[in-house]
Amino acid sequence: MFNFDQLLKLNFWFAKSPGPAGVYFTRLSFVFGLLFLIALVIYLFIAKVKRKDFNPVKAKLWRKVYICFFTISIIGGALIFFRYEQIPFLSLRFLMLTLLVGFLVWVGFIIFYYLRGFKRELLEYQEEERKKKYLR
Numbered sequence: 001m002f003n004f005d006q007l008l009k010l011n012f013w014f015a016k017s018p019g020p021a022g023v024y025f026t027r028l029s030f031v032f033g034l035l036f037l038i039a040l041v042i043y044l045f046i047a048k049v050k051r052k053d054f055n056p057v058k059a060k061l062w063r064k065v066y067i068c069f070f071t072i073s074i075i076g077g078a079l080i081f082f083r084y085e086q087i088p089f090l091s092l093r094f095l096m097l098t099l100l101v102g103f104l105v106w107v108g109f110i111i112f113y114y115l116r117g118f119k120r121e122l123l124e125y126q127e128e129e130r131k132k133k134y135l136r
Contacts (some may be wrong), residue, residue, distance in 0.1 A: 013094040017086055025083060028096070032076035039069035055124045061118055066109050072103045 006012040043066050046059055076099055082090035 016088045035069045036073035042066040077117045
């Protein structure tokens with residue numbers, strides 16, 4: 001069973017060598033691998049969608065999600081590698097916590113863009129397309 005008291009101690013987060021990888025390592029590897037696959041699917045979706053019904057505003061949103069997932073998965077994969085090889089300072093748990101916080105902040109910005117900017121840009125794009133339709 002996991003001891004939650006460890007989370008409040010600085011020695012836990014800044015231990016030079018956090019020890020061998022276990023179940024935690026396997027779960028993190030799966031999560032970062034899954035993020036990478038999702039990013040790849042999103043990228044292929046964006047690349048294939050450039051047809052007659054292509055919407056650059058939706059593509060911009062998906063590009064933001066793709067870049068977030070791809071970047072976090074690559075950095076997370078590197079941190080997992082450092083943990084697997086037990087490289088002293090690059091395998092700190094604090095770096096993984098920083099990556100998690102960075103991911104949550106990045107997703108927060110994407111959600112903020114979706115709620116504030118995306119809908120406005122989409123309406124402007126649809127209005128522009130409607131005007132182009134009547135000018136042809």
